[in-house]
Amino acid sequence: MATAPLIELRNISKRFGGVRALDDVSLTLDAARIHCLAGENGSGKSTLIKIVSGVYQPDEGEILIDGKPVGKLDPATSIAHGVQVIYQDFSLFPTLTVVENLALNTFLREGKTRIDWTRARKMARDVLARLDVTLDLDATVETLPAAGRQIVAIARAMLADARLIIMDEPTTTLTGREVERLFRIVRDLQADGIATLFVSHKMREMLEISERLTVFRNGKKVTEGPISDYDERSITRAMTGRDLHQGHFQAPDVSGREPRLELRNVTVGDKAQDINLTLMPGEIVGMSGLIGAGRKAIAQAIFGLRSDMSGEMLVDGKPVMPKNVPEAIAAGIAYVPEDRLSEGLFLTRSIRDNAIVSSLSRFAPHLWLDAEKAGEETHKMFGEMAISAPGIDVPVGTLSGGNAQRVMIGRWLMTDARVLILNGPTVGVDVGSKEQIHGIIQDLTRNNDLAVLMISDDLPELAANCNRVLCMTEGRITGELAGDALTEEALDAALSNEKQGEPA
Amino acid sequence: MRFLRSSDAIILAILAVAMIFIGLVNPAFWQMSNLFSLLKENVVIGIMALGVLLVMISGGIDVSFTAFAVAGMYLVVRSMVALDYNGLVLPFASAIIIGGLLGLMNAGIIHKFKMIPLIVTLGTASVVRGLVLGLVGTSNVNINKMPEALVNFGKTDLFVLERANGSTYGLTAMIVIYLGLAVALHLVLKHTMIGRSVYAYGADPEAAKRVGFSTGKTMIFVYVTAGALAGFAGLLHSSMIWLANPRDFVGLELDVIAAVVLGGASIFGGRGTVLGTVLGVFILVMIQNSLILMGIDTTWQRVVVGAMLVAAVTVTALRDRRALV
Amino acid sequence: MMMSETKTNATSRPGLRGWLKGEAAQTNVMLAVSCVLVLIAMTALRPSMFLSSYNFESMAFFMPELGILSIAMMIAMLTGGIDLSIVGVANLAGITAGTLFGAMAGDGGSGALGLGPVTLGVSAALIVGLLAGLLNGFLISVLKITPILATLGTGQVFIGMCLVLTGGPAIVGFPPGWNAIGNGKLVGIPVPLVIFVLVCIALSLLLARTSFGLRLKLIGTNPKAAVYAGVKRGQMILYSYMLTGMLAAMAGILLSARTNAAKSDYGASYLLQAVLIAVLGGTNPAGGRGNVLGVALALISLTLLSSGFQMMRVSNHLIDFVWGAFLIGVIALNSWRRRKGA
Secondary structure, eight states: OOOOOSEEEEEEEEEETTEEEEEEEEEEEOTTOEEEEEOOTTSSHHHHHHHHTTSSOOSEEEEEETTEEOOSOOHHHHHHTTEEEEOTTTTOOTTSBHHHHHHHHHHHHTTOSBOOHHHHHHHHHHHHHHTTOOOOTTSBGGGSOHHHHHHHHHHHHHHTTOSEEEEESTTTTOOHHHHHHHHHHHHHHHHTTOEEEEEEOOHHHHHHHOSEEEEEETTEEEEEEEGGGOOHHHHHHHHHSSOOOOSOOOOOOOTTSOOSEEEEEEEETTTEEEEEEEEOTTOEEEEEEOTTSSHHHHHHHHTTOOSOEEEEEEETTEEOOOSSHHHHHHTTEEEEOSOIIIIIOOTTSBHHHHHHGGGHHHHOTTSBOOHHHHHHHHHHHHHHTTOOSSOTTSBGGGSOHHHHHHHHHHHHHTTTOSEEEEESTTTTOOHHHHHHHHHHHHHHHHHHTOEEEEEOSOHHHHHHHOSEEEEEETTEEEEEEEGGGOOHHHHHHHHHHTOOOOOO | OHHHHSHHHHHHHHHHHHHHHHHHHOGGGGSHHHHHHHHHHHHHHHHHHHHHHHHHHTTOOOSOHHHHHHHHHHHHHHHHHHHTOOOSHHHHHHHHHHHHHHHHHHHHHHHHHOOOHHHHHHHHHHHHHHHIIIIIOSSOBOTTTSOHHHHHHHHOEEEEEEOTTSOEEEEETHHHHHHHHHHHHHHHHHHBHHHHHHHHHHHOHHHHHHHTOOHHHHHHHHHHHHHHHHHHHHHHHHHHHTOBOTTTTTTHHHHHHHHHHHTTOOTTSSOOOHHHHHHHHHHHHHHHHHHHHTTOOGGGHHHHHHHHHHHHHHHHHHHTOOOOO | OOOOGGGGGSOOOSSHHHHHHSHHHHHHHHHHHHHHHHHHHHHHHSHHHHTOHHHHHHHHHHHHHHHHHHHHHHHHHHTTOOOTTHHHHHHHHHHHHHHHHHHHHGGGOGGGOOHHHHHHHHHHHHHHHHHHHHHHHIIIIISOOOHHHHHHHHHHHHHHHHHHHHSSSOEEOOOHHHHHHHHOEETTEEHHHHHHHHHHHHHHHHHHHBHHHHHHHHHHHOHHHHHHTTOOHHHHHHHHHHHHHHHHHHHHHHHHHHHTEEOTTTTTTHHHHHHHHHHHTTOOTTSSOOOHHHHHHHHHHHHHHHHHHHHTTOOHHHHHHHHHHHHHHHHHHHHHHHHHHO
16 A cells, blocks of 8 residues: 655745746655755755745645645644754754753643753753764753754754654765764664655765755756666756756966965865965866865965964965955955855945945045946946846845856956955856856956866866866865866766875 | 853852952951841842843843833832822732833834844833833832831841841841742743743744744743833832832943843853852942942942943953854 | 846936935935924924024034934944943043043133133043044954943943042033033034034045945945955944044033033933934944934934924923834834835
């Protein structure tokens, strides 16, 4: 007898204003299966999570749990049916202890008004034993590393009698070993009859852990099936909607010229060690590696955001050691952060304000802002970056991801940046815009003689846009791929084995 | 020993050092009569501080509680005088209810309009003080008019000692009420879901909502309790000083907030203990009252309190120091 | 969440119509309308008294000190902060000047002090404001203390220093030159009003037309992004509190010059009123938004309102009530508008 699926979504649509976040999507999640939901940022993954967890109500469509329609699903009902979401930020209480974070949830569900501390400790100990991990029960959660916090979040979900645990990008903050532990835990959960929905955009993990795969693109389901039907190529194509890029970025011949950026034996705290790196003008050098491999720390150190860098750094042959961002900018360094919304843009301010902020001293040498000149140059940048917006006075918050990113990059055009560091240059950018942004980056590099350091998790992006790619593992540069050796497969192999690639 | 590493232990150590120091400067500090009067001074500020502690754990700040204390005190005392009523239970219950209802107003505005608590409570404080002074009256109710029951209640001593010259002094029984409330609040915060929900909300309101805490209920609990404590403290104050002054408590907000911060609570929420607050109140009151003993002019009192607040928040800011950017 | 490009079809063209679409402009139009409404209502109720030139003149004398404090508050709020010490700074500035005059005049009384000492007094008061602001800015930007607690504490220290300097009672007997700042007229216009208008013009230019103003607003909009964009956040916040302190000191000069006295607890109700006027004038207490015109219009409408109440013999306490109720009303209205706009 076929049992009804745990959760079935039928023809779900959800609109926000004029944007269709989900468009007629159906999805079936079976009990005790590991399912992977893939898609780029903005493809509707997070909207789907919020619909399953009852945070959003769909505009159209039907939700069935255990084969029965549930009508309007609110968070409490969803939890009562055994749905638990582990968000990227884990939603834990940092100033409370591990015991409290684990037990409060359960007591809350049971409608308790008093707290039975003996029972709380027993519950916490038992569930951590089931997960086969040890944690200090009385430590406050803020003192735990990310992996520890994730364990607490998973344990909390288990205590809630979860039948389905949804994990939103669970591996972003984990090291290789911690990912392995997570996978073991997920398999143990499966043995206990708990289903997992992985929401991710990382190829390797999907192929390793999941049994079924669903891919979203632009709010629509584009493909679904058992994981054995897919390989990386087909997943990428489904996620991005384009075929793999052939060919590489050709860097000009710059032999004999001074390197734009040179790092000699640079160490950044405990994040990165013995980094030696040379960027020539006109080069786009990629940097791949798992999150936590130290890529971001290096980028931040070069940009003056960290105080724990040691070693030598030279820009155009001159030694610089930026203590803060203004010094880095003065040295000709520019940085496009990964999280555009929180670290990059001023959403309620105009395109002009966002564009001129880093070159303000040029428009206002003595306090007084030359609005005319600022407007003119912003217009010029606006044109060069092909931004589509009604004008330079509209707030950046009204722009699409692609246009917002162009403003971010355009900001640095207006400084005399010679080294451009891009962290996740097309995260959250729609497919069409993506290629245009790649084109812009390549043109800028050629025409402005820039040296670009491109950090990305998007392997096709690295393969297509860089003339060479450095691989980082646990704080060290462990390999370099260039020329014909630079392929997605090679990049992926370097990542998945965490082994050293041979310098090309 | 977890306790030894806690901020409560540090505060206790600071208190001990301060007491030894003051005692060395002027041994009169250790006289029983001085210690008793210090404890008496703790009562009203301490009860208000318990309310402020609750608000700060929830991540807010409250500057309206002194106005609520005035409302509770003055409305009740004036009504008692007008009705010639002479009891205890009903008046204190009324003061608590008045404070609680005003607290409910804070909770409603803060929760509904998602506005910064400081600005909301600045507004409600002005509203309440304005109404009390504008509609009810501006004149003091003096000792000769004060209801006898209240005055007698305020005079109750736990025990009385005799000085060498024959005069007597006692330890006020109100300290029992204060410590009883403190213990009760400690138990509620530590052992009930609503108590933990305050910490959870203060630590991360969004996470609290996701886990399923009713954040509206938490806000109501926090601000109603703070208001009720303030109303109660207001009436208790007038019964202890045999006077109901509608302009009382002006500027006391700061002393109370300083005491709570001194006691280790964080304005970012999620942190703070009753024990720490009780100790913080004691340190503040002790230093304020010991300036004379140490031969410092009382005009320096506010400078000292302000400096203590700045010092305490500096220490907590260093403790809670967030990431670089 | 990024909106799609289709949502940006609304044209935003420069010029008056474009300006009218801005949120700040809408607030200002509303405020201007409410000024006129209050004026009409009060005139209808008490025409002879309200419209008297005496009434307007007295408003012109006492409004500027509150106005300057409100602008100071707005500057602190631009970066997402607040300054609860402004009244303390104002009084400390006035008392410092008063103490200085007392020392300079000796036994002869301050009546003989001329322009030189008065200038010295003004400078001393402004320097006090600058130093007070420097202290606040240091605590907030270097030691990273929350503005609320830092300024609550320093406010007490400043008031405490007032008490230490005066011993409690008010300082009286300022020189005539000092009085002229608060009560004099310049070509028929009250001097405080002239000063206020100049401050308004200077500050609105500073906020709207200089890199400093833009940087402050950007810090308030997204402090983290400001650091990533190379804005010297700590330095800018330090400057903004120094400016706030200076403005507060300026208000203190006007207050002591108008009343010919300085005391530690003068103008205590100004703190709430300054917060209210700043918020009513379209300042976002969470940072990033604020303009001088809005604050000035909010000041005028609330001054008209309370002057009208005073004429109707409503007690001062009830006016406090009205101010508080107004603040809450504005909060409710802003929240409603935000929700509608979202």
